Amino acid sequence: MERRRKTTLTLSRRSQKRKIPQLILGRPGSALENRCSDQGLPFQAVDMRGEWDLTSIQTIRAIVLEKKIKLIHTHTAKAHTLALLAKSKLPNTKLIVSRRVDFSIRKNLFSIWKYKSKRNDLFLTVSDKIREILLRDGVDPAKTVTVHSGIDFAFAKKLPNSTLYKKEFSLKKDTIVIGNVAALVDHKDQKTLLKAVSKIDPSKNFKVFIVGEGELRKELEDFANTLEISDKLIFTGYRTDVPDILSLFDIFTLTSKEEGLGTSILDAMAVGLPIVATKGGGIGEMLTHEKGAFLAEVGDSESLAKYYEILIDDLKLRRTFGNFNKESVKRFSIKNTIRKTELAYYSFLGEDLFGEKV
Structure with missing residues (x-):
């Protein structure tokens, strides 16, 4: 969600600098409203209580008509529904939908209509994998384009020294840290x-940090006890210092079953970490096997364990992988994401972007 907000705000700032009229809609009192206020960006509150909020649908329609808005870009499933329904009386307004999850379209009639409706003008998917899923589910190929999520690399130059974290968690200087940053939910696996971890030689000097919170925390802690690996694990819970805590890690890992793109991996690449990951969702689109990362099939704990051990034992390989990733990640800059998104806007409206000549 935070990544989505950053992209939205960056798009808005660029439009503002170029004097292109634009407006961000969001819920009153939301983090998005606060960010817009702090950055001097145009924002209008709309309740958006649910997908069938008729008042919000009418409000969106009225805003579009009043301000002569030519294009709507939605960033959530709820916003997509509201805009789609509002567009029933806005035939000349274009609708672009960002899609970030690699779940199949639900098979109920409404979901099928929602994604196949002619009112959708373009889907921007954050990975080729998500685009493949939409096409498999019957969405028009001509209306789907991949625009990979990107990051701002500036944070990578400002990471704190790992010594502070080693002290906080009482780690020895030579302990190898494998880090996972993800919500504790089923699809993160x-x-x-x-x-x-249970298959790694326990005599090796390593710790695994699981950074995040979620509904499965107790279940995962119990499972770790059952596997007798609790001494090798640290569940940090929710942290406000992500991505700073990446400075503690020697290896980054993501073992998701499903993943839109997995932008936490981009952060890890930017700071020069080697990666061990599954091929869930769009993860494989970011990484190069046996150059900057080791990639395993979803659920393949045997291969993952082997890859962890290889990197734990080989400092030179960790550095080689990390250096490769620092170069490779440059393809996924926030500037590229914004540029390609703006190209999508112009493909519909040309110079008449948002109803104004630019």
Whole structure:
């Protein structure tokens, strides 16, 4: 969600600098409203209580008509529905929908209509994998384009020294840290991570940090106890210092079953970490096997364990992988994401972007 907000705000700032009229809609009192206020960006509150909020649908329609808005870009499933329904009386307004999850379209009639409706003008998917899923589910190929998520690399130059974190968690200087940053939910599949950890030689000097919170925390902690690996694990819970805590890690890992793109991996690449990951969702689109990362099939704890051990034992390989990733990640800059998104806007409206000549 934070990444989505950053992209939205960056798009808005660029439009503002170029004197292109634009407006951000969001819920009153939301983090998005606060960010817009702090940055002097135009914002209008709309309740958006649910996908069938008729008042919000009418409000969106009225805003579009009043301000002569030519294009709507939605960033959530709820916003997509509201804009689609509002567009029933806005035939000349274009609708672009960002799609960030690699779930199949639900098979109920409404979901099928929602994604196949002619009112959708373009889907921007954050990975080729998501685009493949939309095409498989019957979305018009001519209306789907991949625009990979990107990051701002500036943070990578400002990371704190790992010594502070080593002290906080009482780690020895030479302890190898494997880090996972993800919500503790089913599709992130930390269970496979724990299974892999249980297969690593316990005499090796390593710790696994699981950074994040979620509904499965207790279940994962119990599973770690069952596997007798609790001494190798640290569940940090929710942290406000992501991505700073990446400075503590020697290896980054993501073992998801499903993943839109997995932008936490981009952060890890930017700071020069070697990666061990599954091929869930769009993860494989960012990484190069045996150059900057080791990639395993989803659920393959045996291969993951083998890859962890290789990197734990080989400092030179960790550095080689990390250096490769620092170069490779440059393809995924926030500037590229914004540029390609703006090209999508111009493909519909040309110079008449948002109803104004630019």
